Amino acid sequence: MKRILIVDDAATVRLYHREILETADFMVDEAMNGIEALEKALQTGFDLFLVDINMPKLDGYGFLRELRGQDLPQAPAIMISTEAQTNDERRAYAAGANLYLIKPVKPERLLAQVRMLLGELHP
């Protein structure tokens, strides 16, 4: 079972994404900020990261930079932003995101993209 880490400080958003992903049979873990996410990512591997931008302590960019700076196998990351800003998109890619989505993400679209990144054949 593929493991996905949701990194977001908003509980509702975590819940929202968790529900989408769990109904599609992914194993989900959560982190409330970049620091917590980094600790979890270094402890156990994940197959995909769903990362919010604005978070206390360490934001999404910071988390991704730290993560990509590790000499480890790298899993794809989706950065989820609240506002559409092209600058953010470039920043996200530069930090190490592999996809940039804007909230709210429709469940079916999110799932299609998650499956694509994870290399799962589409049902």
Added chain:
Amino acid sequence: MSPLLEQFLSEARDFLQGIGEKLMQLEAAPADADLMNELFRLVHTLKGNSGLFDAPEMTRVLHAGEDLMDAVRNGRVAYSRPLADRLLDAMDFVGMLCDELESDGQLGAAHAGDSVRLVDALRHLLQPDDAPAEAPAPESTPESAPAPTASLAEPTPVADTASLPLASIPEAVRMQAYRRACAGEPLSWLAYRPHEQCFYQGDDPFFLARQTPELLWSRIEAREPWPPLAELDAYSCMLDFQLLTAAPRAALEEQYRYVMDQVQTTEVPRLALVMPQGDPNGGPVYDDFAADARRLLQTGDLEGLARNASTLLELSSPDLWIASALRWLQLVLETEPENKAILDALVDCLGSLAAPQWGTAGAAETHTASASTSIRQDPAPRNERGQEAEGVADASDEATPALSPLAADALAAVVAAQGEVLALTDEPRWLPGRLKAAAAALSGCLRATGATAKLQDLEAATAAALARNSGAPLLTWIAAVFPAELVGEPGAAAPVTAAPPSPAHSAPQPPEAEGEIKFGRRAEDAISGPKSLKVDQAKIDRLMNLIGEMVVAKNALPYLAGRAEAVFGVRELAREIKGHYGVINRIAEEMQGAIMQIRMMPVSFVFQRFPRLVRDISRKLGKEVELILEGEDTEADKTIIESLGDPLMHIVRNSLDHGIESPELRRAAGKPATGTLRLRAMQESDRVVIEISDDGKGIDPDIIKRKAYAKGLIDETLLEQISDQEAVNLVFAAGFSTTEVISDLSGRGVGMDVVRTAVEKVNGSVALTSQQGRGTQIRLSLPLSMAVTNVMIVVSDGQRFGVPMDRVVETVRVPRAAIRTIKHSLATVLRGRIVPLKSINDLLGLSAPPKANADDELAVLVVRLGDESLGLLVDDFSETLDIILKPMTGVLAGLPAYAGSALMGDGSVLMVLNVKEIL
């Protein structure tokens, strides 16, 4: 609250507002198709959004509303007032749920009953017997009666696939379609003829067609030969789209739900696709093959037949007609060997070189009894010619397994994103990690699409990229594996025809189709209107305070310049400071203006609720009222606009309740049965004026007088002396209410005095004029902005006080001799009018007597007090100033004599008088 919920709630309110407005507008123009579409769209989108949250009651009601609006815009249900009523009720309910979501974060269980009741009410309107206006369908068979929720042209029971230009579909595509049909998928021919004006409606037909689910083949052609370039109207859509798809009807309905009137679908029986094509020159097959084939077929030796066919196929040129027929034979042997009738017909046609006729037998066999067409009778040959002449190319997707549109989008998005990641030229220390992650994402794409054979190449490219510390090798790999046309645009992965250069390309409209392409908000969800930014009001207020402080700090500069010169004796420096002050002053003023501009709002903000209010109230009262709004885009400061809401509401209710008469009374009085209520906003110099006028019965001064007397507001002498206008103004007196019966609507124990108080609170004034039998007019006059107060500074007993300029009439110097004492009060005559005088020192409890100037003249500040003028005796006048007035706070708030205080440039505090209170 989660950002999602917050976003939803704020958006939902906009939508509800929009829905209410559109319903009101529909009432005036019930046949406006654009309005109905817009209304449907709003309800639909709101429903979709609500689905994100655990609010089944809301979604349920909205869903019913959506279905109802769908029926209305398709003409299945006639628009009516009760219908609008129920929809409005439903939207009120949704609004209430939104409020609850906002305050509690969730919905209580108590709403289920209400929602069911509302849904029933809405669904009830969908019943055909509620729409008697609808003409019965010509062939009134039960099946053809319009179903309440059906959409898209229902197939009519006439099977005529022969008229479809199926022959123009390439054989390989037809075979693929055939296979899918054998697997149980429905095949549909879809003809989409967009409105010529569709680009103006935000449609993007090309995009919509390309996004068709399960698209197998498509073609675009011009409806008529293209006119010369000079005459070509690039903004009119002259294209026809024809598509073959394996999507179920429901999916097509969903895809084309906004243009259902422009789409016709026809079910395609799979046998209609079995159509050998090619060069007939090779002649029929050899007799012995035909004889063998028949024999093998009869004996049931299908393997033998397949072997023979395969051998003969190898020997024949693939372009020949018989080769095509053989390929079909092979396909049928492979997919449905049990279907002898088809095999027989194919073997027969090998001998006769005539296309097999799949008549009723074939159709019945393939369970397509309901196969049908409602397509325009476009003769196929013309199509084919047209196709060749215009160089329309067919393209089909044979190589890769068909991805669902969603998956194709995901693929395109992921590949495009990796392209961007890899194209970045910065070299941070985490670059290797970034490259690895991109490679992982691309590997996902390969595995997800089943192209695992290419994984090795990817690994090699990744290694090269890591070795060179650059994304270039992976970029090259992407370009080779995912060619640009596949990912150039997300969604382009679906097979499509290469289109001729068409207006569709140049149309700057946003994509209309399903929106699967946009991440986040769907394009169709965008509310048409000016682009704006939502900013928390607290931020603007902060900005306002800051600029206020800056204005004060700026005002310290001239003082500083004065000190530099007077105290330190550096005149040069003083001059420079003054020069610089001019610059800062200009910038600060502009900045102040700009910030105030941000706070400006159109009065439509308060006006917009009145159409609904007037409609509801007038119907409740059994009156007919037409509301006219004028000058809605007049702007004023947010505080002012917001303060208008309650007074206006009260005045309008009064007009409806007491002013405008019932239709019978109006007719009896010789007036039109429908009353008119007019709300008019305009700007008059630095004030915004709102006039509320009705053509009702007006105010009877005698009734007012008697009432006022009965309530003890006036005594007997006044009762005799008072003029009609003064009597009418008594309605503003506190505790005055004229209605005999306190109705549900107005007269809740508060009268016009509340209006007056509210308006005066923001330095406004209210005036009322009435003509008995003709109507009443109320005029509110308010300042444009409250942020900056213009005050005149006066000096008395050595102290400086501010007086708001909107109170000041004039400043005069009156010789002491011209001041008379009348009944212990001072007064003087100014331009033939007696002006009472009061000494400001007396009013403020200062003991010093008024000071006169050298000519023994006293300074008199004439101020306005209601309709009267009054003179304030002060010692001297000083300059006028723009100040930021801060209300009195703490214990000082209990001092009504002062409107507030302001900080001056030299750091001193200026007290601003509340003139009305001290007099």
